[in-house]
Amino acid sequence: MRTIILTLCALLFITSTAFAHFGMVIPDSNVATQKTRSTNLALSFSHPFEGAGMTLVKPEQFFVITDGKKTDLLSTLSETKVMGEAAWKTNFRFKRPGVYQFVMVPTPYWEPEENCFIIHYTKTYVAAFGSEEEWDAPAGLPTEIIPLTRPYGLYAGSSFTGQVLKDGKPVAGAEVEYELYNKEGLKAPTEHHVTMVTKTDSNGVFTVTCPKAGWWGFAALTTADYKLPAPDGKEKDVELGAVTWIHVDDFQK
Secondary structure, eight states: OHHHHHHHHHHHHHHHTOOOOEEEEEESOSEEOSSOOEEEEEEEEEETTTTEEEOOOOOSEEEEEETTEEEEOGGGOEEEEETTEEEEEEEEEOOSSEEEEEEEEOOOEEETTTTEEEEEEEEEEEEETTOOSSTTOOOOOSEEEEESSOSSSEETTOEEEEEEEETTEEOTTOEEEEEEOOTTOOOOSSGGGTSEEEEOOTTSEEEEEOOSSEEEEEEEEEEOSSOEEOTTSOEEOEEEEEEEEEEEEOOOO
């Protein structure tokens, strides 16, 4: 009996401390200048605060949107590793001013521990050559976060406000997980500090304060209105993630 109780306690502990998944599209910088006219981008699927990578098979789509024009970048991807696991990379050169929205649509990921598939529609923004136009333009994804705060030029301690859409409509009461991409190996006071959680209001809007400089990811989670066949052939739920990455900066002397 004691062995059974200890085993159940261990399972409960593992469940309570399960890491959140985040699709990731991370450029060198979210601002391009005349001196930095190109950026490297890393695409991964990871637990960003804990620094635990997961395998990302080649995405179904990877593209950039600027001035309302969509450009396919999938063929530019090459294999790399992020956090020790299979990932993808590319280099992009900015030719004209604009706000560039980089978007990854992944292949559905089967997660046996959660008994569902995961699809994280992931995006980030790079402002090139001082542009201030269309930073709040939708990408037309099945689910996404529309920034209501300009998603660049932010200081640590700034608040970020976004609106969660699914099929183009606001999602009330959606759970939004958010994490720091913890490149410095910082320690969280408790497991609750690894992945923080908020919810959207009746208009699908949420606001979060980013207390430390670095890359912050926001994942608004909903369930798809369709199922996919699992490896055992049974139809399983699909978790949809509207994921956005922003960078906040420290003041400089």
